[in-house]
Amino acid sequence: MPGIDDCLSQAMGIAGAHGVTLLDWGSGLELGAAGRSPADDHAVTAAEASDLVRLAAESASFAEPDEARLPVCDIILTTRGSYHLFCLIGTVFDSRLLLHLWLDRSEANLAVARIRLQALAEELVIG
Numbered sequence: 001m002p003g004i005d006d007c008l009s010q011a012m013g014i015a016g017a018h019g020v021t022l023l024d025w026g027s028g029l030e031l032g033a034a035g036r037s038p039a040d041d042h043a044v045t046a047a048e049a050s051d052l053v054r055l056a057a058e059s060a061s062f063a064e065p066d067e068a069r070l071p072v073c074d075i076i077l078t079t080r081g082s083y084h085l086f087c088l089i090g091t092v093f094d095s096r097l098l099l100h101l102w103l104d105r106s107e108a109n110l111a112v113a114r115i116r117l118q119a120l121a122e123e124l125v126i127g
Helices: 005-014 042-057 110-126
Strands: 017-022 030-033 073-080 081-088 097-104
Touching: 005 017, 005 030, 005 097, 005 110, 017 042, 030 042, 042 073, 042 081, 042 097, 073 110, 081 110, 097 110
Parallel strands: none
Antiparallel strands: 017 030, 017 097, 073 081, 081 097
């Protein structure tokens, strides 16, 4: 089973990756990081990402009828120069883990990056 450092290292291998953070979006706590941070501080970025994800994940507007599990799987935020992928990680216990990958828009392939990040999230949990 890959550890956190291995997962983050592999995420940095995704084309266009500037930085990646594993965090607890319930508390905003950074659990691990690699590369750079958009705010030049991974802890600040983790807290801000947590606010964004919490807003979407806890919103009734995005809930699936008759679905007990968390309805949001991932969130994609784009800016003129970058992509931000937020991949919520499902676990057997009630955790609120998230991988946040920051990508250079001119170098990244958004679809490929999303698929690779989801695979890394699954490997991190399942092993």
